[in-house]
Amino acid sequence: MTRKILRHGYSTGATAAAAARGATLALFGRETGAVSLPLPWGSEDAKEVSFKLTGTQNGMGWSSCGVFKDGGDDHPDVTNGMEIRATVAIAARGGDEVSLRMVEIEGGEGIGRVTKPGLAVKPGDPAINPVPRRMIEEAVRSAALEAGMENVPLRVTISAPEGVERSKRTMNAQLGIIGGISILGTTGIVIPMSASAWMATIAACLDVAKASGQSRALLAFGRTSENAGKKLFPELRDNAAVIMGDHVGFALDEAAKRGLSPVVVGQFAKFCKVAGGNLQTHVRNSTLDLLVVKELMDRAGFPPEEAKAALGANTARQLYDELAARGDRGVFSLLTGEVAKIASKRVNGGVDVEAVLFDYSGNRLSRASIRGESRK
Numbered sequence: 133m134t135r136k137i138l139r140h141g142y143s144t145g146a147t148a149a150a151a152a153r154g155a156t157l158a159l160f161g162r163e164t165g166a167v168s169l170p171l172p173w174g175s176e177d178a179k180e181v182s183f184k185l186t187g188t189q190n191g192m193g194w195s196s197c198g199v200f201k202d203g204g205d206d207h208p209d210v211t212n213g214m215e216i217r218a219t220v221a222i223a224a225r226g227g228d229e230v231s232l233r234m235v236e237i238e239g240g241e242g243i244g245r246v247t248k249p250g251l252a253v254k255p256g257d258p259a260i261n262p263v264p265r266r267m268i269e270e271a272v273r274s275a276a277l278e279a280g281m282e283n284v285p286l287r288v289t290i291s292a293p294e295g296v297e298r299s300k301r302t303m304n305a306q307l308g309i310i311g312g313i314s315i316l317g318t319t320g321i322v323i324p325m326s327a328s329a330w331m332a333t334i335a336a337c338l339d340v341a342k343a344s345g346q347s348r349a350l351l352a353f354g355r356t357s358e359n360a361g362k363k364l365f366p367e368l369r370d371n372a373a374v375i376m377g378d379h380v381g382f383a384l385d386e387a388a389k390r391g392l393s394p395v396v397v398g399q400f401a402k403f404c405k406v407a408g409g410n411l412q413t414h415v416r417n418s419t420l421d422l423l424v425v426k427e428l429m430d431r432a433g434f435p436p437e438e439a440k441a442a443l444g445a446n447t448a449r450q451l452y453d454e455l456a457a458r459g460d461r462g463v464f465s466l467l468t469g470e471v472a473k474i475a476s477k478r479v480n481g482g483v484d485v486e487a488v489l490f491d492y493s494g495n496r497l498s499r500a501s502i503r504g505e506s507r508k
Contacts, residue, residue: 141204142181143317144211145264146171148290150183151199151218153271156286158188158195159220160279167275172319173267181320186215194221204322209329210301211313214294220272223285235269237288242295243315248308248371250343251336259304259314260290267320290315303333303375307340331379335386341372342390348484349387351376353398360494361397368395381411381478388479393504395486396475400452400467403489407470411478421448425463428470432461456491464489468498481505 146169153167165185170178188197196219203212223236239245239258246253252261260268268288276282292298295312299305304314341349350365350373352358362369372392376383380396387394396406404421407428422443429439445451455463471487479485486501 139204141202141209141212141322142171142183143264143320143322144201144216144313144315145261145267145317146173146181146320147183147199147201147216148218148260148264148315149267149271149320151185151197151216152220152268152288152290153275154183154185154188154197154199155195155218155220155288156272156275157279158190158197159222159286160276160281162275162279163188163190163195167271169267169271169320172321173263173317175319187217194219196220209322210298211292214292214298216315217291217293218268219289219291221287221289223287234283234285235272235288236286237265237268237290239312239315240289240291242292242299242312243290244295244299244304244309244312246308247310248340248344250340251307251309255308258290259309259312261314261316263318264315267317303337306337306373306375307333308371327379330377331382334374334376334379334383337374338383338386338390338392341368341374341392344371346372347391347393348372348395348486349374349392350395350397351380351383351387353377353380353402356492356494357398357402357490360490360496361395361488363494364397364488364496365395378412380406384411384475384478384485388483391483393484393486394475394479395488396471397488397490398471399490399492400464401448403467403471403487404448406474407467409474411474422451424448424467424470425451428463428466429461431466432463434461452492464498465500468500472500472502476502476504479504 150167166182168180168182171181183199185197198215198217200215201211203209244259246255246257246259292313299313350361350368352361352375358375362373384394404424408420408424426439426442442451468487468489475485481504483504489498491497
């Protein structure tokens with residue numbers, strides 16, 4: 133089978149920079165239908181990439197326009213297809229910081245604001261990361277230079293009309309970014325590897341936990357287990373709860389790297405995958421999961437024929453339902469202990485680890501912990 137070549141897209145940072153360039157040109161009477169930026173940004177191999185402009189508006193001393201973000205084939209990108217707008221206005225001259233720097237960049241409607249330490253942007257500032265900020269400034273300066281207006285102080289406001297709503301599908305609130313999306317990117321190019329984006333978010337969440345003075349991090353497989361974990365560990369809910377998805381090994385590594393003790397919370401099926409040694413739990417083959425349950429049933433004292441029958445189940449979830457209905461005889465505790473052991477082995481015993489198994493309604497079933505070598 134021929135594998136489809138995935139199409140690259142463009143970051144929110146590149147999209148905002150293109151909109152800012154277009155608005156600057158319009159401000160100085162050079163309105164156009166498209167602009168180009170050299171991408172990857174900062175690369176010697178950069179090539180001009182064209183961005184179509186939309187919704188150009190002009191007023192007294194200001195202009196604005198938008199660009200619809202093209203995320204390429206990185207389908208989990210929740211900002212794909214949304215409009216990023218830039219308004220560029222002539223700033224009042226004087227001794228203020230805007231005049232001295234010539235280009236001031238602000239966040240408008242739909243752009244989040246940082247409220248927690250540990251990110252690339254300090255608390256109180258709009259969630260426009262340093263590299264996109266430089267991209268926007270360079271795009272504005274180059275446009276002003278083309279128009280012969282390079283000495284005019286400008287104020288740039290980046291906005292995203294759908295930003296508030298779209299941000300609800302991100303982990304921004306978890307990171308302490310409130311009220312909208314983030315303007316991100318380092319090269320302007322979005323490589324269609326959603327795993328990379330997710331892992332970067334995990335690392336950022338753990339940075340926030342560390343910067344907030346936490347000693348533990350709640351690592352959840354999904355929203356249900358995260359919510360259950362937050363109820364059990366309320367002290368971790370605001371600054372140290374991370375949805376790791378399938379990236380268990382990576383999340384454990386990153387937590388340990390920061391000296392954070394991981395608390396792995398999840399449900400039966402995902403715990404079976406981890407107990408089977410799968411620290412990238414997107415693995416779809418359920419054979420190993422069923423074998424894990426069969427072995428745990430043997431250890432728990434189930435009759436051999438009942439334990440063997442587990443291998444004929446369709447899914448681990450089916451076995452969970454059966455065990456929950458007739459009594460698990462300690463299987464849940466054994467499973468949780470195995471997850472804790474594997475997590476501790478992954479971090480080389482360097483930090484304390486804990487595992488908590490919840491049912492599919494968020495009720496706690498079992499809990500196990502292993503102390504790190506330095507704490508024994």
